[in-house]
Amino acid sequence: MSGRKHRPVRLAAPTPADLGPILADHDRYWDGRDLRSLHHPIYCRQFADTGLVAHGDGVLGYLFGFVAPAGEGYVHLVAVRDDARGTGLGRTLYERFGELAAARGADRVTAITTPGNAGSIAFHRTLGFTAETVAGYSGPGADRVVLHRRLDREPVRIGPARAADAGEVLTVQQAAFVAEALAYQAAIPPVRESVTDVAAAITAGRVLVARDGARIVGSVRVTPTGDGTEAEIGRLAVAPDRQGEGLGSRLLAAAEAHAGPVERYVLFAGHRSERNLGLYRRRGYTETHRTLDPVGVPVVQLAKPRHTG
Incomplete structure (x- = not known):
């Protein structure tokens, strides 16, 4: 945006040292939603090779994910800090994750969100995801919107x-x-x-x-x-x-x-x-x-x- 200062952004695999700053600034990524329990250290250790952290003025954004044995790249968490939104960083994180997942044999990327999260659903659709509401996905009464995108589609x-x-x-x-x-x-x-x-x-x-x-x-x-x-x-x-x-x-x-x-x-x-x-x-x-x-x-x-x- 016109009033935002440019900062060089460097994408790297997450490390255990990234988890502290991310949790310290948790509210700036999640706008009041408490998702700290979902930030398991496994995503900065065992699954670090398919995760991403955007470094600039601190951690500007991150994506935690993994590739399942069946060939599915799964995005567990993706977030952009409040002062870095509108810069295309979220799209960049997804595109890079798709490349990492494809290099490990994945043919699709999946993510989930809640039915009421219209912003997330709209964002994923701009990236080419389809959205399907699955009743009881996370247990009785816990419906989720499952988002899918194939990786073998010819890019526009x-x-x-x-x-x-x-x-x-x-x-x-x-x-x-x-x-x-x-x-x-x-x-x-x-x-x-x-x-x-x-x-x-x-x-x-x-x-x-x-x-x-x-x-x-x-x-x-x-x-x-x-x-x-x-x-x-x-x-x-x-x-x-x-x-x-x-x-x-x-x-x-x-x-x-x-x-x-x-x-x-x-x-x-x-x-x-x-x-x-x-x-x-x-x-x-x-x-x-x-x-x-x-x-x-x-x-x-x-x-x-x-x-x-």
Whole structure:
């Protein structure tokens, strides 16, 4: 976020010496939930090779887990300290654990949470987990949500669009923005573009796409300003059936990287587009002003200086 200082983060296997500081700062990881009894030293000793601790200004986060003989990587605990949230550290811990588990023969990752923990369930879904409520999982009356993700799935890759992608990019863009157009009862620019318009942007090197195998599941556009000090990021679109997996955040990060050495990034969203505005604010964008788009829809203009996280 824009007000957060950068700290170098180093991931390492947990050691017995990490357990003391983690328990001392327990409330900063768990927000009042007392889970001290779950912090068994076995995760810093016998299972240390499949655990992770993020070191920076102290312990910023950690993941305790193991790989079962049947080929299942199980996440026992994962936590990020209150002042390191929103930085992508939780995702990084999961991705690294997946690599460790796969290297030990695991073909899936599993975690559990309580049915009322909506935040945890939503977070895991952004990482590609499925969620299933299992009655009595932890005993009579103790239902749990079991979260699964396979490790053999081809990762979604983000890169420049090709000339032949124009039609598919437009289809994804229109599908992503049609609900917003209906909400505003206006033919907003993303839904009334033509294939020719998209092809021209691709030719200019301004379009990035997210590919899941041969399918395009998202896209974003990066347009430099005339003097090269700013880059406008727009047309951020994720296929409706792939929304909620974190692709929007990944596309936005890729767009910022693609923009090059500009001084700041700018973008806009409809004033009632709370989901998009929430994403941009979490990524460090702040409102600069409000105006009307070409069809008269009120939009919020936002900006973010480069290198602010």
